[in-house]
Amino acid sequence: xxxxxxxxxxxxxxxxxxxxxxxxxxxxxxxxxxxxxxxxxxxxxxxxxxxxxxxxxxxxxxxxxxxxxxxxxxxxxxxxxxxxxxxxxxxxxxxxxxxxxxxxxxxxxxxxxxxxxxxxxxxxxxxxxxxxxxxxxxxxxxxxxxxxxxxxxxx
Amino acid sequence: xxxxxxxxxxxxxxxxxxxxxxxxxxxxxxxxxxxxxxxxxxxxxxxxxxxxxxxxxxxxxxxxxxxxxxxxxxxxxxxxxxxxxxxxxxxxxxxxxxxxxxxxxxxxxxxxxxxxxxxxxxxxxxxxxxxxxxxxxxxxxxxxxxxxxxxxxxxxxxxxxxxxxxxxxxxxxxxxxxxxxxxxxxxxxxxxxxxxxxxxxxxxxxxxxxxxxxxxxxxxxxxxxxxxxxxxxxxxxxxxxxxxxxxxxxxxxxxxxxxxxxxxxxxxxxxxxxxxxxxxxxxxxxxxxxxxxxxxxxxxxxxxxxxxxxxxxxxxxxxxxxxxxxxxxxxxxxxxxxxxxxxxxxxxxxxxxxxxxxxxxxxxxxxxxxxxxxxxxxxxxxxxxxxxxxxxxxxxxxxxxxxxxxxxxxxxxxxxxxxxxxxxxxxxxxxxxxxxxxxxxxxxxxxxxxxxxxxxxxxxxxxxxxxxxxxxxxxxxxxxxxxxxxxxxxxxxxxxxxxxxxxxxxxxxxxxxxxxxxxxxxxxxxxxxxxxx
Numbered sequence: 187x188x189x190x191x192x193x194x195x196x197x198x199x200x201x202x203x204x205x206x207x208x209x210x211x212x213x214x215x216x217x218x219x220x221x222x223x224x225x226x227x228x229x230x231x232x233x234x235x236x237x238x239x240x241x242x243x244x245x246x247x248x249x250x251x252x253x254x255x256x257x258x259x260x261x262x263x264x265x266x267x268x269x270x271x272x273x274x275x276x277x278x279x280x281x282x283x284x285x286x287x288x289x290x291x292x293x294x295x296x297x298x299x300x301x302x303x304x305x306x307x308x309x310x311x312x313x314x315x316x317x318x319x320x321x322x323x324x325x326x327x328x329x330x331x332x333x334x335x336x337x338x339x340x341x
Numbered sequence: 342x343x344x345x346x347x348x349x350x351x352x353x354x355x356x357x358x359x360x361x362x363x364x365x366x367x368x369x370x371x372x373x374x375x376x377x378x379x380x381x382x383x384x385x386x387x388x389x390x391x392x393x394x395x396x397x398x399x400x401x402x403x404x405x406x407x408x409x410x411x412x413x414x415x416x417x418x419x420x421x422x423x424x425x426x427x428x429x430x431x432x433x434x435x436x437x438x439x440x441x442x443x444x445x446x447x448x449x450x451x452x453x454x455x456x457x458x459x460x461x462x463x464x465x466x467x468x469x470x471x472x473x474x475x476x477x478x479x480x481x482x483x484x485x486x487x488x489x490x491x492x493x494x495x496x497x498x499x500x501x502x503x504x505x506x507x508x509x510x511x512x513x514x515x516x517x518x519x520x521x522x523x524x525x526x527x528x529x530x531x532x533x534x535x536x537x538x539x540x541x542x543x544x545x546x547x548x549x550x551x552x553x554x555x556x557x558x559x560x561x562x563x564x565x566x567x568x569x570x571x572x573x574x575x576x577x578x579x580x581x582x583x584x585x586x587x588x589x590x591x592x593x594x595x596x597x598x599x600x601x602x603x604x605x606x607x608x609x610x611x612x613x614x615x616x617x618x619x620x621x622x623x624x625x626x627x628x629x630x631x632x633x634x635x636x637x638x639x640x641x642x643x644x645x646x647x648x649x650x651x652x653x654x655x656x657x658x659x660x661x662x663x664x665x666x667x668x669x670x671x672x673x674x675x676x677x678x679x680x681x682x683x684x685x686x687x688x689x690x691x692x693x694x695x696x697x698x699x700x701x702x703x704x705x706x707x708x709x710x711x712x713x714x715x716x717x718x719x720x721x722x723x724x725x726x727x728x729x730x731x732x733x734x735x736x737x738x739x740x741x742x743x744x745x746x747x748x749x750x751x752x753x754x755x756x757x758x759x760x761x762x763x764x765x766x767x768x769x770x771x772x773x774x775x776x777x778x779x780x781x782x783x784x785x786x787x788x789x790x791x792x793x794x795x796x797x798x799x800x801x802x803x804x805x806x807x808x809x810x811x812x813x814x815x816x817x818x819x820x821x822x823x824x825x826x827x828x829x830x831x832x833x834x835x836x837x838x839x840x841x842x843x844x845x846x847x848x849x850x851x852x853x854x855x856x857x858x859x860x861x862x863x864x865x866x867x868x869x870x871x872x873x874x
Contacts, residue, residue: 193739216719234390272715275657279714295395296708303656307726309699314388318539321665324502326484328510331523337488340447340454340678 195243196230203264205230208286212293220306224293227303232296234242243288251286254278281327312330347373347570348593349800350378350605352577354378355432356851357837358611359860360475364862366567368400368869371496374569375593377576378411378429383558384870386547393543394634394700400546402436403802404428406774409673411574413616413754416762422646424615424763424804424865430573431557432613433805437851438545438668439526439553440692443472444853445490447678448543449845451739455679455686458739461843462815463825463860465491471856471863477522478563479554479855480532483524489674497803500525501540501668505730509671512789518675523692526554526670526851535559544667544699553666575601578758579624580633580834587873588834594756607833607865607872611858613805614644614707614839620745621811634811634828634836641747641810643740644763645845648771649803650734652779654786655725657794662696663727670694676781677847687737691782709795720839730789732782736774737847740809749801767799775799806850809841825864826857832873837861 197205201302206225213224222230235239255274280284297303301311310317348370351358362372387396396487401426404412409428412783417423427436446465451458469491475481476496483495499522502510506522511804513520528537538552565571574596582590583603590604610617618641624633631638656702673691680688697705702725706712712721767775786794814820817829828834837858839850846853865872 197786201394201591212714213715213718216716219719219723221719226559236395255742273407273813275714290707291704297698298703299394301391304699305555307699313393314541314543315386316539318541321501321503321540323499324504324506325510326499326502326522328514329462329484330523331514331517332519333488333515335488335519338674338678339489340446 190240196234197245197248200252201245204248204252204262205244205270205289206242206276207264208248208271208289211268211275212290216291220221221333227297227300229293233292237292237295240288240292248288251278258341314324344604344840346604346606348605349373349607349609350375350603351609351611352591353432353467353613353616353838354430355557355611355613355740355838356434356556357854358432358563358609359556360478360855360858361611361837361862362564362569362610363560363567364859364863366564366569368825368866373605374571375575375577375591375603376430376573378427379573380430380745381435381547383547383549383551383680386542386549388541388546388549393590397543397546400436402427402545402805410755412720413758414637414752414760416749416752416760420765420779421761421767421801422648422765423802424805426613426615426804426807427836428569430561430761431555434851435524435547435556435557435604436545436813437555437805437849438593438694438708439666439854440849441524441526442690442848443490443524444670444848444850445677451687456526457686458844459819462813468853468856468860469493472860474838474854474859475852475855479526479556479559480528480535481524481526481554482529484522484735487521487523489519489677491803491845493526498529500527500529500666502670503661503665503711505660505696506670508656508660509785509789511731513553513668513673515788516785518673520673521669522671523669524852525666526528527666527669528552528554537571538666538735540665542664542695544666544669552585552657560665572772576754576758577620578695578756580604580620581624582633582831584628586628586831588831594765595708599754607835608835610834610836610840611838614810614842615761615763617747617836617838617840617859618810623759629830634821634830634834636817636830637821639812639819642810643812644744644746644765644803644807645738645740645809645842646735647738647847648775648799649851650768650779650799651730651797652734652786653762653784653795654732654789654791655732655795656728656789656791659727660730661695663698665695667695675784676778685770685775685777687739687770687774689734689736689774689778691785692733692735694731694733696727696731699726702726702729730786730791732786733852734775734778735847735849736778738769738771738845740812740844741768746810780842806823806839808839808842808845808850811836812843813841816844825828825868826861
């Protein structure tokens with residue numbers, strides 16, 4: 187049943203396990219900073235809502251990663267140790283120009299718009315409008331030497 | 342039934358059109374504007390949505406990328422710069438950043454001062470009162486006293502420069518260079534029924550607050566109250582003329598694709614420096630076999646963009662540079678005027694704009710190699726987020742006959758109207774100027790304390806400014822319109838957009854385009870008694 191895609195699932199079980207594993211490799215949690223792992227922000231829910239046209243590319247990339255893992259280690263990517271997962275992804279990044287490019291891009295798009303992440307970064311989550319942002323006026327006395335120099339344009 | 346003839350027919354509802362319609366409205370003439378695009382709904386702009394960072398892509402500035410049904414395609418295969426525009430009520434101001442510097446006195450005298458290009462038939466002083474009027478109409482903020490431009494007082498207080506402005510200002514002071522907070526078409530106080538800027542950020546994807554002075558917000562509601570008629574989704578195919586070389590109106594398709602002939606006593610072209618020559622070249626007849634108003638052969642020639650470059654600096658201290666109106670912080674015009682010690686003539690502006698939002702920081706850093714996968718990701722992201730400043734390089738582009746807008750032999754829009762083809766190359770002067778500017782932008786950012794500089798240099802997708810393709814002048818052999826925008830060949834045809842620029846200066850052109858439009862409209866009013874003589 188591992189390859190079955192149901193209507194409410196965008197990925198097979200194997201693809202989902204591969205994605206979870208690789209998301210933890212791309213952006214792991216950082217407890218000190220209070221940052222979640224990318225596997226905890228529901229990347230596929232975001233993709234299905236905002237970038238559904240990218241689902242096929244993500245599936246292909248995950249399948250390809252898993253095939254490489256089976257070829258290189260005789261084990262599914264999700265079943266490797268974290269050290270082996272890191273080693274394999276580093277190797278593939280070095281040799282394949284577009285390795286996981288869609289998956290990484292959509293992961294970053296999801297992660298850095300996620301309320302939990304933005305809040306942990308000290309940034310306002312959600313839409314900028316209507317609240318907006320505070321920006322300090324700045325120190326306009328810094329312009330004194332510019333004024334003192336006088337006119338610099340030609341007539 | 343009597344034929345419907347309007348007094349003034351304006352083609353296009355962008356920056357110049359809005360200003361001219363406002364000025365002409367006090368004549369009580371019947372004024373009709375035809376616009377191929379729609380009214381925009383500010384509630385649909387990206388900053389209303391939590392996914393605003395990626396939704397920006399819906400408002401792609403390239404018509405070839407956007408592909409809305411209100412757009413027309415452009416063949417850019419032979420151009421070093423690709424076109425950015427917007428087709429709708431407000432035109433390019435819907436997606437501009439509101440950076441609003443004026444051309445300078447020397448820009449009108451390039452030939453007299455530097456022996457290149459031609460002088461304009463008018464000067465800065467002629468436009469000065471129209472700049473001021475337009476600033477009041479649009480709602481412009483700024484700080485009086487910039488020593489790089491004749492004294493003027495923007496009606497609203499300056500946009501906050503923020504921590505990044507302080508950092509940059511200190512750096513530029515070390516070098517002894519000019520800098521000044523930009524004039525901005527952004528209201529910093531409640532103004533004329535509009536609410537002030539709240540620093541949403543992405544001005545150039547539409548302002549949800551309505552604080553950015555796009556002309557669909559600042560001008561058109563007023564114009565309509567003054568009686569100006571505006572029809573949207575009306576795409577003009579050609580301007581018609583009679584046997585006396587007088588324009589008689591325009592043939593256009595309405596939103597249902599039905600063709601109409603709108604008659605008019607006066608026709609004003611306001612379709613920008615690409616749309617206007619396209620329409621004139623499409624308006625051929627026995628009297629004008631090479632395109633309307635083109636007996637000089639200069640319609641579509643001398644196309645000027647501004648060769649544009651980018652240099653980014655990354656700083657150690659948190660600057661919150663991702664906050665604030667994206668395009669409006671400050672500019673340096675230290676290298677604006679010609680200097681015989683340089684290997685190029687004329688000059689450039691350095692426009693310093695805000696930093697990247699979170700996704701852009703993460704994506705550029707990750708794919709660029711600065712932000713790794715794994716345990717180092719978060720620390721590296723912190724190192725780059727809110728700590729970057731962009732130096733935009735805006736080079737003066739000199740007119741050259743080889744840079745053109747022509748009609749593509751096969752490409753057409755959704756109504757079958759031939760599309761424009763751009764043929765454009767960077768001159769050697771522009772290349773030398775860009776090289777110099779990249780070095781100086783790097784020097785500025787380093788003086789301000791940048792620990793890392795990413796110099797992209799000239800970037801192709803920056804064709805926001807379209808100028809020169811129906812230049813003004815006193816000599817009909819060497820210009821398309823006279824010194825007040827009237828066609829030399831067709832006495833009731835006027836051009837008021839960036840097409841009439843003789844030279845480009847080295848600043849964003851919108852405020853000058855609008856001042857010109859107000860000046861031309863005022864000239865029309867002053868000459869009403871003998872307008873067609």
